[in-house]
Amino acid sequence: MRKAFVTGAAGFIGSNLIDRLLSGKVEVVGLDNMSTGQEEFLSFARNETGFHFIRGDILDGNALCRAMHGTDIVFHFAANADLRFGLEHPGRDLEQNTTATFKVLEAMRATGVQTIVFP
Numbered sequence: 001m002r003k004a005f006v007t008g009a010a011g012f013i014g015s016n017l018i019d020r021l022l023s024g025k026v027e028v029v030g031l032d033n034m035s036t037g038q039e040e041f042l043s044f045a046r047n048e049t050g051f052h053f054i055r056g057d058i059l060d061g062n063a064l065c066r067a068m069h070g071t072d073i074v075f076h077f078a079a080n081a082d083l084r085f086g087l088e089h090p091g092r093d094l095e096q097n098t099t100a101t102f103k104v105l106e107a108m109r110a111t112g113v114q115t116i117v118f119p
Contacts, residue, residue, distance in 0.1 A: 005113070
């Protein structure tokens with residue numbers, strides 16, 4: 001593995017994974033829309049030369065393909081984890097979790113990335 005792509009990069013799990021990958025000399029492209037991500041979670045990564053952060057939305061398939069291009073593996077951690085309001089806004093959960101995962105898989109197909117880690 002030479003270059004990893006991480007969705008949900010500024011979340012707790014994504015940011016800790018990024019720190020670990022960078023410590024192992026893996027280049028990382030991190031993507032997050034910062035809706036729930038926290039800037040301070042990226043403090044270590046932002047000081048590393050092998051890290052590139054993109055503030056963007058995985059629902060934008062074209063931007064996702066551009067960001068993912070040239071990576072070897074995808075770690076998909078982006079999701080709407082706050083399900084408390086699911087009954088009030090069920091479309092948000094569908095879009096942020098199911099449709100977003102579909103977009104990630106389609107971007108992988110389009111860019112030739114064959115490996116995904118998905119919790």
